[in-house]
Amino acid sequence: MEIKNINMQNYIRWFVGIALIGIAVYGNSAFVEEPLLYRVIGVIIVSGLGLFVAATTLEGRETLKIVLESRTEIRRVVWPTRVELIQTTLIVLVAITIAALVLWGLDSLFGWATAQILG
Numbered sequence: 001m002e003i004k005n006i007n008m009q010n011y012i013r014w015f016v017g018i019a020l021i022g023i024a025v026y027g028n029s030a031f032v033e034e035p036l037l038y039r040v041i042g043v044i045i046v047s048g049l050g051l052f053v054a055a056t057t058l059e060g061r062e063t064l065k066i067v068l069e070s071r072t073e074i075r076r077v078v079w080p081t082r083v084e085l086i087q088t089t090l091i092v093l094v095a096i097t098i099a100a101l102v103l104w105g106l107d108s109l110f111g112w113a114t115a116q117i118l119g
Contacts, residue, residue, distance in 0.1 A: 017050045021046075021047050024046035025043075027046065
């Protein structure tokens with residue numbers, strides 16, 4: 001019975017969270033005559049409340065855990081130096097240019113061949 005109760009609470013939290021986000025979206029369009037600043041503040045507050053409620057679900061807790069773990073993982077990444085970044089970018093641009101020229105040439109060749117065959 002305990003597991004069924006936890007699942008029901010989880011579904012209710014999801015419903016409330018999604019409903020709050022829906023209310024924020026609807027409220028933004030329903031109060032179109034209000035100043036933009038008030039609508040933006042309202043959407044941020046109500047959506048934030050909906051996301052907070054959704055974060056209290058089982059899946060929400062797991063998502064937050066993954067986000068926090070990914071932040072620590074990003075700190076361990078060895079980022080390239082400026083020189084490496086520029087060199088890699090130039091290599092990619094040259095490769096893309098060569099591939100584009102090859103594809104353009106093949107397209108022109110097949111277009112010409114098709115025009116010769118069909119007359």
